[in-house]
Amino acid sequence: MTGPTTAPRPYVLLSCATSIDGYIDDATDERLLLSNDADLDRVDAVRAGCDAILVGAGTVRRDDPRLLVRCAHRRADRLARGLPESPTRVTVTGCGDLDPGARFFTVGDTDRIVYCASGSVDKTRHRLGELATVVDAGDPVDLARTLADLADRGVRRLLVEGGAQVHGQFLAAGLADELHLVVAPFFVGDRRAPRFVGDGRFPWHPGRRAQVVEARQIGDVVLTRYALSDRCEPA
Numbered sequence: 001m002t003g004p005t006t007a008p009r010p011y012v013l014l015s016c017a018t019s020i021d022g023y024i025d026d027a028t029d030e031r032l033l034l035s036n037d038a039d040l041d042r043v044d045a046v047r048a049g050c051d052a053i054l055v056g057a058g059t060v061r062r063d064d065p066r067l068l069v070r071c072a073h074r075r076a077d078r079l080a081r082g083l084p085e086s087p088t089r090v091t092v093t094g095c096g097d098l099d100p101g102a103r104f105f106t107v108g109d110t111d112r113i114v115y116c117a118s119g120s121v122d123k124t125r126h127r128l129g130e131l132a133t134v135v136d137a138g139d140p141v142d143l144a145r146t147l148a149d150l151a152d153r154g155v156r157r158l159l160v161e162g163g164a165q166v167h168g169q170f171l172a173a174g175l176a177d178e179l180h181l182v183v184a185p186f187f188v189g190d191r192r193a194p195r196f197v198g199d200g201r202f203p204w205h206p207g208r209r210a211q212v213v214e215a216r217q218i219g220d221v222v223l224t225r226y227a228l229s230d231r232c233e234p235a
Contacts, residue, residue, distance in 0.1 A: 009147035010051070010158040011231060014167055015043060015180045016196050017221070023188035024164055024196045031063060034184040036219045041071070046180070048074035050087045050159040052113075052150060056166035057093035060104045067161070068108045086110045088155065092141050092166065093117070096124035105131040113153075115146045143173055168197035171204075171228075178233070179210070179226040182218075204228070 017034035018024050026032045035043070047053060048069045055065060068086040069075050075085040088111040089104055096116055098105075105112055105128065115137035116124045125134045137146050150158060160170055170176045181196075204210045213234060214225040 008151045009144070009175070010150055010155045011178075012147070012158050012160060012170065012176045013046070013050070013178045013180065014160045014170060014176050014228075015046065016162060016167060017182040017184060018196050019184055019186055019188045021187045021189060022195050023190070023193045024162065025194050026188050027190050027192040032188070034221075035182060036221055039182055039218045039221050039223065042218060042223070044070045044074065047087060047159060048078060050157045051155040052088040052090050052157075053159045053161060054090040054092070054166070055104075055161050056163050057091050057095075057098055058165065059161070059163045060091050060098060060102055062163075064103050065161075066103045066107045068110070084110050087159070088113060088153075090115065090150070090158075092137065092143070092146060093124070094120065094141060096120035096127065098124065098128065100128055100131055113150075115141060115149070117141050143169055143175055147175060164194050164197050168200050171197060171202050172200040174203045174229075177227075177229040177231045178213075179228055181224050181226065183222050183224075185220050 016024060019034065024034070048071070053067045055067065059065060067089045069078065078085055086108055090113045091098070091104065092115045094117045098114065112132040114124060114128065114132045114134045116134055118136050118139040121134060121136045128134060135149055147158070160166060160176070211227040212224060213227045213232060214223070216223055
């Protein structure tokens, strides 16, 4: 099940929570809570085991995430292993329209990397200054090139937390090794809301099914782990 790229890259783990009908949010201005405390703690443990966390620029703008390890014991364990308290934060952008006041750039003492389309690199570097390392990732942004650069920077395990467009790009390119998909026990039922994922041609289809390596209930949600490459770790 190995993806089409042969360039060195980190182990790529995609993480997403949806409603029963496949939505990752609703159409209101309030963020929809799709997980629960126990599953959020599981995600925190996954974060603590990664070298970097990646989200798209749209997620930075819309959700203003911190992308930090929350548990004090996990942060202490990382420090004891000679690592920063939280993984490196990574985003990708075509236009460079990022707010330097976003929590992605201002909260926590961890490295921040912005992979930017070639035509927006200078503007983005000027806007962000010393807040982040801005890297030319091609035009349009080339995810394989992005992953190769992360590998060169010592990132061996990358957690991708969305949004839908970024997840879709990783999946369509065959650049994901594992998917954690959590389903919440309700429907959204509003086609104005974003889904996981949009239209695309994906390596997994009725003639080539992804492998389920784990399925378990966590409170009132269900986690399914899918192997998307032969690098995926067993349950």
